[in-house]
Amino acid sequence: QQPVQSPQAVILREGEDAVINCSSSKALYSVHWYRQKHGEAPVFLMILLKGGEQKGHDKISASFNEKKQQSSLYLTASQLSYSGTYFCGTGVGAGSYQLTFGKGTKLSVIP
Amino acid sequence: DTEVTQTPKHLVMGMTNKKSLKCEQHMGHRAMYWYKQKAKKPPELMFVYSYEKLSINESVPSRFSPECPNSSLLNLHLHALQPEDSALYLCASSQDWGSKAFFGQGTRLTVV
Numbered sequence: 001q002q003p004v005q006s007p008q009a010v011i012l013r014e015g016e017d018a019v020i021n022c023s024s025s026k027a028l029y030s031v032h033w034y035r036q037k038h039g040e041a042p043v044f045l046m047i048l049l050k051g052g053e054q055k056g057h058d059k060i061s062a063s064f065n066e067k068k069q070q071s072s073l074y075l076t077a078s079q080l081s082y083s084g085t086y087f088c089g090t091g092v093g094a095g096s097y098q099l100t101f102g103k104g105t106k107l108s109v110i111p
Numbered sequence: 112d113t114e115v116t117q118t119p120k121h122l123v124m125g126m127t128n129k130k131s132l133k134c135e136q137h138m139g140h141r142a143m144y145w146y147k148q149k150a151k152k153p154p155e156l157m158f159v160y161s162y163e164k165l166s167i168n169e170s171v172p173s174r175f176s177p178e179c180p181n182s183s184l185l186n187l188h189l190h191a192l193q194p195e196d197s198a199l200y201l202c203a204s205s206q207d208w209g210s211k212a213f214f215g216q217g218t219r220l221t222v223v
Contacts, residue, residue, distance in 0.1 A: 030209055041115075041201065041214035042154065049209075087153050097142055097167055097208045101153035 001026050003090045005102035012078045012109050020105045022088030023070040030091040031064055031071040032099060037084040045073070045086075078109045117202050117215035125223055126192060132218045134185040134202030142208065143185040145177060146201040148217070154201055160185060161208070192222045 003024045012018055022031060030049050034042040046055050048064035048071055055062055059076045075082055085106045089099040115136045124130050134143065142161045146154035159167035160179040168177075174196075176188040185202055199219050203212040 032211070041216050044211040044213070047209070047211060091209060095208055097144070097159040097161060098156060099212075100156070104153050 002100055003031075003088055003102040005086075005088055005105050007105060008103070009106040010108070012082075012107065014080060014109055014111055015077055018075045018078060018107060020073040020075075020086050020088075020107070021070060022072070022090070022102055023068070024090050026069070026090075026092060028064075028066070028069050028071075028090050029093050029096070031062075032089040032091070033062055033071075033073050034087045034089065034101075035082075035084045036087065036104075042087065075107070078107075080109050080111065083107060083109045115202055115204055115213050115215035117200075117218050119218055120216065121219050121221075123221045123223060124189065124192065126194070128192075129188070129190045131189065132187040132200055132202075132220075134187075134204075134215055135183055136204040136213070137183055138204065138206075138213065139182075140204035140206050140213075141182065142205045142210075143179065144203040144205075144212065145185070145187050146203065146214075148199045148201055158187075189220075192220075194222050197221045 006021045032047050033045040036042040050066045062073045064071045085104040087101045087104045089101045118133045145157040148154045157171045158177040163179045174191050178186040199217045201217045202215040205212040
């Protein structure tokens with residue numbers, strides 16, 4: 001079942017913060033975040049496993065709320081290079097190769 | 112080498128043609144994937160090979176036929192495609208289930 005991402009699109013000025021949410025009606029085992037720039041391949045950002053963890057590197061971090069079956073991606077002090085479409089992919093069980101992507105959130109960072 | 116290489120980058124084929132897409136990785140990954148992506152849509156999983164065996168087939172029409180000749184190579188054979196099959200076909204690989212995936216640049220397929 002496809003996870004639901006919100007917002008669908010967001011425009012930021014450089015230096016502003018953004019939050020992208022990903023939620024599912026099914027119990028989740030893992031949430032994967034990818035960014036895809038126009039005309040390019042998706043690039044891995046991070047994976048979160050059930051257990052309610054939080055991860056981050058540089059100014060991009062994410063959390064996984066197991067009770068709400070929701071993950072949030074936090075982008076702080078956005079840079080022009082953050083522009084692209086962000087996809088969350090959800091996995092439903094250990095040992096499963098299946099990853100279902102949400103419809104994506106288009107992030108545009110302007111000077 | 113952290114690359115997944117796909118060839119060709121672009122392909123135009125007629126509905127009666129037979130063609131193949133190729134994907135190669137040398138990271139020792141044990142899982143390889145084919146995804147289909149339409150414009151402004153997310154990637155949709157088509158097939159997964161794990162340890163060179165087909166482990167997932169997401170009810171893909173038989174006009175798409177995957178093949179994994181060895182642990183580094185993944186092919187997608189195409190036959191009698193329809194115009195609605197036009198899309199970006201992405202190959203990806205990962206160390207194992209649940210691991211981060213590396214995507215190739217894709218093959219942009221146009222069926223005429």
